Amino acid sequence: MSKHRLITLVAGIVLLSAVGGQAFAQEAKKSAEPAEAAKSDAKKADADQPPAEKAAAKKDAPEKKDAPEKAAEPDQEAPPDEAPAKKDAEPAKTSEAAAGDEAAAKQADEENADQPAGDAAAYPSADEIADSLVEKADEIWSTDVAVDTLWVLAAGFLVFFMNAGFGCVEAGFCRAKNAVNILGKNFVVFGISSLAFWLVGFALMFGDGNDYVGTSGWMLLGEDNSPVMNEHYQGVYSSLNWSGIPLSAKFFFQLAFAGTAATIVSGCVAERIHYRAFMLFTLYIVGVNYAVTGHWIWGGGWLANKGMWDFAGSTVVHSVGGWAGLAGILILGPRIGKYRDGKPHAIPGHSMALAFLGGMILWLGWFGFNPGSTMGISGQGAYTVSHIVVTTNMACAGGLISATITAWVVMGKPDFSMTVNGALAGLVAITAPCAFVDVISAVIIGVVGGVLVVFSVMFFDRLRIDDPVGALSVHLANGIWGTLAVGLFASTDMPGGIDANGLFAGGGPGLLIAQVIGVVAVGAFTFIGSLIVWWLLNQFGGIRVSAEEEMRGLDQGEMGMEAYPSDAVA
Amino acid sequence: MKKIEAIVRHFKLEDVKNALTEQGIHGMTVTEVRGFGRQKGHTEMYRGTEYTVDFVPKVKIEVVCADDNLQTVVDTILQAAQTGQIGDGKLFVTDLQDSIRIRTGERGEDAL
Numbered sequence: 001m002s003k004h005r006l007i008t009l010v011a012g013i014v015l016l017s018a019v020g021g022q023a024f025a026q027e028a029k030k031s032a033e034p035a036e037a038a039k040s041d042a043k044k045a046d047a048d049q050p051p052a053e054k055a056a057a058k059k060d061a062p063e064k065k066d067a068p069e070k071a072a073e074p075d076q077e078a079p080p081d082e083a084p085a086k087k088d089a090e091p092a093k094t095s096e097a098a099a100g101d102e103a104a105a106k107q108a109d110e111e112n113a114d115q116p117a118g119d120a121a122a123y124p125s126a127d128e129i130a131d132s133l134v135e136k137a138d139e140i141w142s143t144d145v146a147v148d149t150l151w152v153l154a155a156g157f158l159v160f161f162m163n164a165g166f167g168c169v170e171a172g173f174c175r176a177k178n179a180v181n182i183l184g185k186n187f188v189v190f191g192i193s194s195l196a197f198w199l200v201g202f203a204l205m206f207g208d209g210n211d212y213v214g215t216s217g218w219m220l221l222g223e224d225n226s227p228v229m230n231e232h233y234q235g236v237y238s239s240l241n242w243s244g245i246p247l248s249a250k251f252f253f254q255l256a257f258a259g260t261a262a263t264i265v266s267g268c269v270a271e272r273i274h275y276r277a278f279m280l281f282t283l284y285i286v287g288v289n290y291a292v293t294g295h296w297i298w299g300g301g302w303l304a305n306k307g308m309w310d311f312a313g314s315t316v317v318h319s320v321g322g323w324a325g326l327a328g329i330l331i332l333g334p335r336i337g338k339y340r341d342g343k344p345h346a347i348p349g350h351s352m353a354l355a356f357l358g359g360m361i362l363w364l365g366w367f368g369f370n371p372g373s374t375m376g377i378s379g380q381g382a383y384t385v386s387h388i389v390v391t392t393n394m395a396c397a398g399g400l401i402s403a404t405i406t407a408w409v410v411m412g413k414p415d416f417s418m419t420v421n422g423a424l425a426g427l428v429a430i431t432a433p434c435a436f437v438d439v440i441s442a443v444i445i446g447v448v449g450g451v452l453v454v455f456s457v458m459f460f461d462r463l464r465i466d467d468p469v470g471a472l473s474v475h476l477a478n479g480i481w482g483t484l485a486v487g488l489f490a491s492t493d494m495p496g497g498i499d500a501n502g503l504f505a506g507g508g509p510g511l512l513i514a515q516v517i518g519v520v521a522v523g524a525f526t527f528i529g530s531l532i533v534w535w536l537l538n539q540f541g542g543i544r545v546s547a548e549e550e551m552r553g554l555d556q557g558e559m560g561m562e563a564y565p566s567d568a569v570a
Numbered sequence: 571m572k573k574i575e576a577i578v579r580h581f582k583l584e585d586v587k588n589a590l591t592e593q594g595i596h597g598m599t600v601t602e603v604r605g606f607g608r609q610k611g612h613t614e615m616y617r618g619t620e621y622t623v624d625f626v627p628k629v630k631i632e633v634v635c636a637d638d639n640l641q642t643v644v645d646t647i648l649q650a651a652q653t654g655q656i657g658d659g660k661l662f663v664t665d666l667q668d669s670i671r672i673r674t675g676e677r678g679e680d681a682l
Contacts, residue, residue, distance in 0.1 A: 346616035411618050418617065458618045470617070 144378035145227045149245040151385070152253050155372025159256035162365035163190050163263055168358025169424075170267045171563075173349035173417060173469040177553025178271045179563035185266040185278050192279055193259040196287035201258055202251055204291035208236045211302040214295050220251055239300040243375035253372060257317050260369075261290045264321025267471035269328045269543075271335050272550055275558045277543035284533045285324050293320055293522045307511065308518035309490065309498055312373040312388075314432030314482030315518055320526050322476025326465070327530035332544050334466030336551065344461040347468070352416055359420040366392055366427045370434040384495040388434045391442035392427065395434075398446030399426020399453070406454040418454055421470045425453035428475055429482040433489055435496025441489040441504075448485075449478045483519050487512025571666040571679065572640045576631045577603065577659040578651040583629050589650035590633065593642060597682070599632040609657030628659060634669055636679050 124132070167186030171179045193201075199219055207214030207222060216222050216236040224235030226247045233241035240250050262282045269278060294316050296303040310316050338345055349355060371388040374381055403422020407415040426446030430437075433445060456473035460466075467473065490502040490511060501507025537543050549557030556562065578586055583600065590598065604625035611624035635643045644661065652658055671681040 344619045346614075346619040346621040348614075348616045348621075407618075411615050413615055415615065415617060454618075461618065 140228065145244055145246075147378045148243070148376040148381070149227075149249045151377040151381075152243075152245050152249050152372055152375050155368035156249075156253040156256045158365045158368025159253070159260065159372065160190065162256075162260055162362055162369065163187075165358045165361030165365055166260075166263045166267065168354045168361060169420065170270055170358070170469050172351040172353070172355030172358060173267075174270050175347065175553070176350040176564055177555055177562075179350070179555060180559045180561055181275065181554035182266070182270050183563075184275065184559060185270075185273075186263055188279060189263045189266060189282055190259045192282045193262050193286045194255060196283050197255045197258045197291070198251070200287050201291040202254060204288070205294040205299045206237050206239045206250075206254065207299075208238050209295070209299075211305065212296065213292055213301075214239075214299055220247065226250065239295075239298065240375075244378075245375065250375065253375065257313060257369075258286045258290050258294075261317045261321040261324075262286050264318065264471055264475045265325045265328060267469040268322075268325030268467055269332055270468045271554065272332055272544050273328070274541070274543055274545055275554075277537050277541065280537055281324075281328070281530075281533060285320070285530070289324065289526055289529050290316075290320050293525055296521070297518065303514075303518045303521060306517060307500060307514040309436065309486050309500075309511070309515070310432045310483060310518070311435045311486075311496055312370045312431045314428060314479045315522050317479075318428045318431060318475040319479030319483065319519070319522060322472055322479055323523055323526035324530040325467075325471055326476060327527055328534050328543075329465055329467060329472070331531070331534040331538055334464060335468070336547060338466045339464050344464075349417065355417060355420055359423055362424060363396055363427065366396070366431075369427075370431060374435070380495070384435060387495050390439055391434045391437060392430055394439050395426040395430030395442045395446030395449070396423050397426070398443040399423055399429065399450035402426075402447040402450030403454050404450075406451050410454060410458075417470070418457070421453050421457070421474055422450040424474045425449040425478045428478040429485060431479075432482040433486045436486060436490035436494045436498045436502075438491065438494060441485075445482065445485045445489065449481055452477055452481055480519050480523075483515050484512065487515035571669055571682070572635055572637060573664045573666040574631075574633045574635065574640075574643060574647070574661060575664070576633070576647050576651065576661040577605065577628050578631060578647075579653070579657065579659060580627065580629050582651045582653070583631070586631060586647055586650040589646045590643070593646050595633055595635065595643060595646075597634070601630045601632075603628050603630045607657075607660065626657065634666055634682055636682060 163186055167183050170186065171182045174182055202220060203217040203222065204214045207217035209215035217224075222236035224237055224247045225233060226235065226237070226241075227244040228234070229241055229244045235241070235247075237247065237250070243250060262285050265281065265285060266278060295301045297308060297310050297316050298304070335347065338347060367389055370392040371385040374384050374388070377385050400419050400423035403425065404414045404419045406422075407413070407418035411418070426449045429445050429449035429452075430442055434442070437445070453470065453473045456477040457467075457470050460472055465472070486498075486502060487509075488502045488504050490496075490498050490500070490507075491505040492498055492501055498511075500511040502511050503509055534543060545554060545557055553562075576586070587598065604627055606624055606626055609626055611622050611626060613620050613622050615621075631647070633643060633647075640663070644663070647661060668677060669679075669681040670677050
């Protein structure tokens with residue numbers, strides 16, 4: 001290793017440790033002091049309320065014990081499952097007895113802390129608290145929490161596995177000489193995303209803060225009493241308090257989504273990007289960009305407050321990946337030989353078999369991506385999840401068929417690569433509206449997406465914007481279409497819990513306008529931010545491989561190995 | 571000795587091989603090649619972009635035979651590989667300086 005690289009490596013480790021150590025120390029200090037008071041508050045509040053929560057959350061209330069306590073909570077707000085939308089549910093919104101009890105308990109505890117000996121008789125002793133904790137533990141960790149957690153984790157595993165899908169599609173659409181590099185990018189991207197999202201991304205996105213960015217909960221060390229929900233939630237990840245699963249489950253599920261956004265970029269920059277440039281950019285896209293724009297929409301930020309809705313992430317995930325990829329493509333330039341004599345030149349992918357497998361894996365993975373975004377399944381959640389599974393599938397079907405037919409008509413053959421792109425386009429397009437629309441709308445949305453993706457591929461080629469795998473057409477174009485489709489087709493009758501109707505559902509242009517604002521805001525921030533980061537990376541180190549290396553293949557130059565070594569050499 | 575290089579269609583390989591072994595030729599080398607003669611390439615479409623494929627995949631068979639066997643071998647190959655369509659391929663004959671069996675060191679026609 002050269003001296004220059006060694007110094008950079010050591011500096012990087014030192015920097016990371018310093019930042020991490022700081023954050024860790026801060027969090028440890030912060031959570032130590034109020035943790036005690038908060039814990040007993042939570043337990044006290046739960047002592048009064050947990051059965052009521054569960055009752056409110058489930059339709060089959062009789063199965064829950066403690067009927068008398070349930071009766072004491074007549075005006076509990078609407079069951080959380082009917083409003084699984086990712087709006088910030090303010091914990092202090094309620095004016096019920098619950099808040100009163102909590103406030104009294106909190107105040108009492110503070111007073112108790114100041115004068116321990118004085119009013120000892122009026123407050124539970126440490127032993128009593130401990131006993132009630134054991135007693136109440138079961139009430140918090142109910143079967144519903146278990147089922148919800150199981151569902152969200154399983155969905156998270158499916159979304160995680162979409163990385164394999166992207167890897168196969170990308171490698172299949174590109175040349176054999178670059179296969180290891182592409183697969184490598186798709187493999188490491190989840191590792192880097194995991195670290196970046198754990199260290200800072202999750203806090204920026206879902207931590208309490210302001211309208212633009214989260215400022216608490218670094219490294220998952222923030223105060224939190226998940227799976228306690230809604231107004232009883234106490235912690236710094238309030239934007240996720242509508243979900244009744246443990247924090248780790250919330251984090252893992254959201255991490256899988258962040259990883260998806262990062263891996264979209266790898267398709268755009270394939271066959272000419274430096275491995276290290278991509279890895280560094282991933283730190284930015286997951287640690288900063290995705291988290292900030294995500295905060296605006298899912299973290300209780302300003303776009304959510306403006307009435308913008310994105311159920312599973314057409315904008316939050318897919319268009320963010322798309323914009324970042326577009327910025328990369330513009331800084332990188334097209335592959336050598338792609339545009340000659342003013343015309344696009346075909347560079348066929350090396351394995352439609354891999355592309356097929358990848359497409360299938362992604363289709364399957366989307367059954368975790370969209371339905372899992374309910375982050376729960378108990379009670380009425382079963383209905384919502386099932387509905388989303390169907391809208392998701394139908395949009396995919398619509399997309400792949402319309403893309404195949406469009407390619408057949410416009411290009412002369414049912415290009416299989418367009419079929420795969422069409423399926424993915426339908427899936428991306430339905431990602432935002434999936435819970436808010438009926439099946440007919442879902443099919444229409446998918447069909448439009450499939451037509452859009454075919455023309456988009458040709459459009460980008462005409463502009464000499466080289467997108468080897470069609471990622472811009474799938475994720476950017478359809479990410480935008482899916483987001484706008486919410487403004488057209490969404491209905492309050494659907495189980496997603498949206499509070500406004502789209503244009504075609506009689507709600508006027510209001511929702512659509514909010515969606516447009518969201519598209520533009522996220523687009524501007526992501527595109528400009530990414531452009532700057534790519535440009536900086538290009539200035540300090542360069543992001544594109546040399547012409548020689550590009551001809552030889554990135555496998556040999558970047559990775560030092562081949563995907564398909566010829567036996568004769570061994 | 572003579573060396574024969576015959577460039578034939580893929581699906582004719584099996585026929586040529588069987589015909590040669592029936593004639594007593596028990597060794598040959600086969601390579602996958604691309605080329606064109608009068609059989610032009612064709613245009614394909616990939617993601618909306620047309621491209622021409624000039625080189626057509628073929629199979630090259632290399633056989634070595636004794637001088638007096640040459641005509642038989644050539645006729646055998648011609649008959650087996652022919653379809654009558656453009657693109658049947660070509661056959662080249664060259665003089666071979668020597669032939670050696672690596673295992674035993676036999677030279678000349680003994681090595682065939």
